[in-house]
Amino acid sequence: KTPYGYRLSWLVENVMPFSIHLKDNTKIKNKKRWSQVMYMNYVLNYRIPASNNTTHMTGNNTFILTTDADIQFTAESAVVLLDMLDSDPQVGAVCARTHPQGSGLLYWYQVFDYAIGHWFQKAAEHILGCVLCCPGCFSAFRCCALSSVLETYSTEVSNSKATEFLIKDMGEDRWLCTLLVENGWRLEYCAISENYTHCPEGFDEFFKQRRRWIPSTVANLSLLITQASKVTQMNDTVSIIFVLFQGVLVFSTAISPATVILVIASGFSSAYKVSDSSIMAIIVILLLLSVAYGIFCVYGNPQHQLDVAKFATFFFTIIMGVVFAGNFKNIIYDFILVGKNYWPCSINATTNLSICNNTTGFIFPLTPSTMYLVLFTLLFITSGLFHLNEFSCLIHGVWYFLALPSGYLLLLIYSVANLDDRSWGTREASTGALEGGGFEKIKSFFLKVWQKLVSCFKRRVDKQNNYVEENKQPIPSYDAATAASDDIMDGKEQQPLIDFSDEAVGNQYPNFVNDAAFRLVSELREWLKVNEFPQEYAEVLEQHGYFNLHFIAGLKVEDFQAMGLKDRGYVLRLERCAQKLPPFIVAINQTSIELSDVGTWLNSLELQGYQQLFEAAGYKTKDDLENLRGLKRTDLQKMGIGKRAHLHRFEEGILRLSYLYDAKFKLMPEVVKWLEQHDCTRYASCFEQEGYNSLLFIAGIKTKDLEAIGIKDRGIAQHLEKAAKKLPMFVLEKGIPDDVPVWLKGLHLEAYEALFTSAGYRNKDDLENLKGLKSDDFKKLGITKKAHLQRLLEGISKLTYPSEVEERVHLTKRILEKVPDTTNDDECLYWTEMLDVGKPLRPLAASFKSESELKEGLRSLRNITLAVLLLINIMWIVLLYTLQFPELQKYNLPTKAFELLFLAVYALIVFVQFCAMIVHRGVTLIHYLARIDSGTEDEN
Numbered sequence: 001k002t003p004y005g006y007r008l009s010w011l012v013e014n015v016m017p018f019s020i021h022l023k024d025n026t027k028i029k030n031k032k033r034w035s036q037v038m039y040m041n042y043v044l045n046y047r048i049p050a051s052n053n054t055t056h057m058t059g060n061n062t063f064i065l066t067t068d069a070d071i072q073f074t075a076e077s078a079v080v081l082l083d084m085l086d087s088d089p090q091v092g093a094v095c096a097r098t099h100p101q102g103s104g105l106l107y108w109y110q111v112f113d114y115a116i117g118h119w120f121q122k123a124a125e126h127i128l129g130c131v132l133c134c135p136g137c138f139s140a141f142r143c144c145a146l147s148s149v150l151e152t153y154s155t156e157v158s159n160s161k162a163t164e165f166l167i168k169d170m171g172e173d174r175w176l177c178t179l180l181v182e183n184g185w186r187l188e189y190c191a192i193s194e195n196y197t198h199c200p201e202g203f204d205e206f207f208k209q210r211r212r213w214i215p216s217t218v219a220n221l222s223l224l225i226t227q228a229s230k231v232t233q234m235n236d237t238v239s240i241i242f243v244l245f246q247g248v249l250v251f252s253t254a255i256s257p258a259t260v261i262l263v264i265a266s267g268f269s270s271a272y273k274v275s276d277s278s279i280m281a282i283i284v285i286l287l288l289l290s291v292a293y294g295i296f297c298v299y300g301n302p303q304h305q306l307d308v309a310k311f312a313t314f315f316f317t318i319i320m321g322v323v324f325a326g327n328f329k330n331i332i333y334d335f336i337l338v339g340k341n342y343w344p345c346s347i348n349a350t351t352n353l354s355i356c357n358n359t360t361g362f363i364f365p366l367t368p369s370t371m372y373l374v375l376f377t378l379l380f381i382t383s384g385l386f387h388l389n390e391f392s393c394l395i396h397g398v399w400y401f402l403a404l405p406s407g408y409l410l411l412l413i414y415s416v417a418n419l420d421d422r423s424w425g426t427r428e429a430s431t432g433a434l435e436g437g438g439f440e441k442i443k444s445f446f447l448k449v450w451q452k453l454v455s456c457f458k459r460r461v462d463k464q465n466n467y468v469e470e471n472k473q474p475i476p477s478y479d480a481a482t483a484a485s486d487d488i489m490d491g492k493e494q495q496p497l498i499d500f501s502d503e504a505v506g507n508q509y510p511n512f513v514n515d516a517a518f519r520l521v522s523e524l525r526e527w528l529k530v531n532e533f534p535q536e537y538a539e540v541l542e543q544h545g546y547f548n549l550h551f552i553a554g555l556k557v558e559d560f561q562a563m564g565l566k567d568r569g570y571v572l573r574l575e576r577c578a579q580k581l582p583p584f585i586v587a588i589n590q591t592s593i594e595l596s597d598v599g600t601w602l603n604s605l606e607l608q609g610y611q612q613l614f615e616a617a618g619y620k621t622k623d624d625l626e627n628l629r630g631l632k633r634t635d636l637q638k639m640g641i642g643k644r645a646h647l648h649r650f651e652e653g654i655l656r657l658s659y660l661y662d663a664k665f666k667l668m669p670e671v672v673k674w675l676e677q678h679d680c681t682r683y684a685s686c687f688e689q690e691g692y693n694s695l696l697f698i699a700g701i702k703t704k705d706l707e708a709i710g711i712k713d714r715g716i717a718q719h720l721e722k723a724a725k726k727l728p729m730f731v732l733e734k735g736i737p738d739d740v741p742v743w744l745k746g747l748h749l750e751a752y753e754a755l756f757t758s759a760g761y762r763n764k765d766d767l768e769n770l771k772g773l774k775s776d777d778f779k780k781l782g783i784t785k786k787a788h789l790q791r792l793l794e795g796i797s798k799l800t801y802p803s804e805v806e807e808r809v810h811l812t813k814r815i816l817e818k819v820p821d822t823t824n825d826d827e828c829l830y831w832t833e834m835l836d837v838g839k840p841l842r843p844l845a846a847s848f849k850s851e852s853e854l855k856e857g858l859r860s861l862r863n864i865t866l867a868v869l870l871l872i873n874i875m876w877i878v879l880l881y882t883l884q885f886p887e888l889q890k891y892n893l894p895t896k897a898f899e900l901l902f903l904a905v906y907a908l909i910v911f912v913q914f915c916a917m918i919v920h921r922g923v924t925l926i927h928y929l930a931r932i933d934s935g936t937e938d939e940n
Contacts (some may be wrong), residue, residue: 160853183229261409705786
């Protein structure tokens with residue numbers, strides 16, 4: 001154990017020390033950036049100075065390889081990164097070629113997306129200036145480069161500047177690289193070094209990931225552009241032209257929604273010859289739909305936003321399929337069928353003279369859409385030929401094209417509209433905003449309504465048909481000798497019942513029992529009649545207290561025989577019918593109105609006819625309830641309660657009542673001491689009443705739970721919540737115990753063993769029956785303490801077979817529990833100093849952060865960005881459709897000059913990236929050949 005968490009250390013082959021540092025979020029600031037600051041400080045300020053005398057480590061010849069936990073790479077991939085760092089001392093970091101792994105349509109989309117991102121963007125940045133982002137998934141950094149920016153990188157986000165949050169905490173890798181570029185370091189891309197990462201396969205996870213990437217990328221690029229003069233002075237590899245190039249890319253990102261809309265509209269126009277008015281209608285409709293989705297993302301539920309995006313993606317994919325088919329037809333038409341109209345001259349075969357069909361001058365032989373599709377196809381194919389081992393990535397370009405509206409329209413709107421969402425989005429627990437929303441809630445509501453209707457109908461059918469049809473069976477022969485030989489009774493001596501006809505009993509308890517309350521109800525008489533039982537059975541059941549169906553439910557053969565019913569056929573049928581009745585469970589709840597006094601307790605048992613009898617015996621008020629828990633069957637009989645059914649019901653009710661006052665649930669000394677330490681002993685009764693009698697139940701308790709148990713002072717509740725976080729957490733592992741008592745012992749609720757046993761939960765097979773129990777079911781059993789209910793529900797959720805990985809995790813936890821503290825070595829002393837109050841790594845108290853100011857700033861930034869985005873895209877569409885020159889139509893060119901200019905500029909950018917890619921392939925080839933020559937030396 002260390003001041004920051006844990007340190008696991010090995011000595012690989014007795015030569016190389018290898019350590020894993022596990023960060024505790026309660027001791028080190030949460031989020032990835034602070035983990036980076038942690039290990040950078042450790043290497044730069046401790047490892048290098050401590051090793052300088054023996055290994056001659058310096059900031060210039062020491063490097064940090066960053067990698068994610070799911071990255072797959074080889075040693076060769078790491079070594080080639082070091083090649084580039086070693087070749088030029090001005091290189092501060094090098095990134096590698098990352099390949100996505102996964103399956104499904106989204107994986108295919110990302111295969112092409114990653115490919116063109118590295119082929120064109122990374123290569124162009126490397127050749128034209130400097131790579132602007134070396135992702136933390138797999139990159140190598142020079143330590144002295146990190147040292148020059150670490151102080152700035154360790155600064156907190158200013159709550160008054162929302163853009164800082166996007167730059168620093170949502171795009172930490174890119175911001176680190178931006179700082180390196182600003183300080184004069186060159187960043188490079190090495191295509192030889194390859195690694196593989198698991199990409200999002202689900203739509204929601206993918207959108208959440210890109211929702212974080214897009215704003216942080218734009219924010220960091222905007223920061224670079226605004227500081228262009230400083231960057232160009234500090235960094236020789238960055239020119240003003242390179243910065244302008246990045247500005248054009250940012251602008252192209254901003255107008256991507258309009259570009260997608262125009263692609264769809266122009267696709268319909270060129271492929272299906274749609275009129276101009278229809279094209280304008282398509283543009284307006286798509287623009288309005290985009291605005292509507294943006295508004296919905298601002299005000300809608302987070303999960304609903306993604307659900308709408310899924311539907312819109314499906315809709316746009318169909319549209320893009322139609323556009324693709326139309327453009328493909330148009331390409332064929334241009335190449336095959338229109339030669340005589342587009343080519344102005346041809347050669348006459350007989351005269352060998354040139355004959356021109358058009359006298360107006362040169363006409364472009366292909367439409368602009370055909371030219372761009374053909375040129376881009378040739379460009380991608382050529383790029384694939386330069387990356388032969390990745391050529392198959394081009395196959396997925398089809399899905400990429402079909403998903404253009406989703407990736408460049410919906411995703412951008414979703415990202416901007418959720419600028420105020422500060423969650424990481426992927427690889428984290430679901431937030432409360434998502435848990436309560438979604439269509440699952442609606443689905444659950446209608447499912448409950450349906451189940452209610454079905455149960456009502458089924459109950460009616462049962463009453464009318466099932467008791468007659470299912471239970472009409474031949475009555476077997478039976479005689480007294482058979483009854484005597486059958487092992488029906490449980491072998492226990494039955495307690496003698498009180499005979500109320502006895503004169504002494506009648507004189508002792510005059511009129512204290514309301515016999516009228518225990519007359520056979522009509523529902524039970526009808527049940528006996530439907531099932532064709534003899535009429536005299538009603539008198540026997542009433543004599544023994546079975547006056548309604550709740551007392552009959554669940555009875556067995558031995559119960560009916562104990563009443564004196566000797567006809568075996570009828571007794572067996574009685575058992576079958578009784579087992580089908582819904583069971584009655586005694587509901588005991590100390591905090592509800594049901595237990596305001598002894599009378600309400602009797603009502604919960606359906607034995608209110610004994611109220612005067614209990615009052616006469618001194619059991620009346622709520623305080624008297626505690627005295628009832630010691631009563632036995634003999635005590636009840638002495639009071640004058642002799643009916644078999646009533647005695648059994650009283651015993652069950654007293655058993656559940658006893659758990660409200662059981663001494664096993666009194667506060668343990670450790671809890672009393674903990675409350676004394678925090679000057680909160682006055683709240684001891686609140687903790688005891690709700691079952692927080694042990695620190696194992698208190699650990700991790702929240703403010704809302706403390707307020708729910710009666711601690712209304714919010715300041716005290718918040719103080720106790722912080723104190724409870726420092727207690728050792730109770731962690732329940734997945735698994736199937738041997739039986740119910742063992743399960744309860746693992747929950748530290750073994751005191752409920754008798755209660756569960758009486759309810760029929762005993763052995764391992766009964767554990768399966770626990771899986772369906774809810775909070776209300778436990779309350780009916782008599783378990784009402786809040787802490788115990790929470791622990792039981794948690795225990796039920798863990799009743800499942802653990803996976804191999806989970807078993808290894810549990811084993812690791814048990815090992816770590818035995819690990820001693822290490823505080824006396826130099827490294828731990830360094831960390832202790834690093835985590836002193838005022839240091840950047842120490843977690844800040846949440847109450848001291850201006851969260852509301854940051855939230856408001858992000859919302860304001862979101863609203864402004866959405867307005868600017870909408871304005872830019874509308875203006876872009878208007879410009880493209882305003883500046884028209886009909887004279888260009890006779891040359892087969894677009895009549896919209898601005899559109900033609902934009903296409904030309906965009907083609908120029910792509911061509912520049914293509915040329916940079918070719919140059920970078922040459923650099924990569926030279927690097928590869930050099931690696932072959934030095935391979936033997938490296939091995940040595």
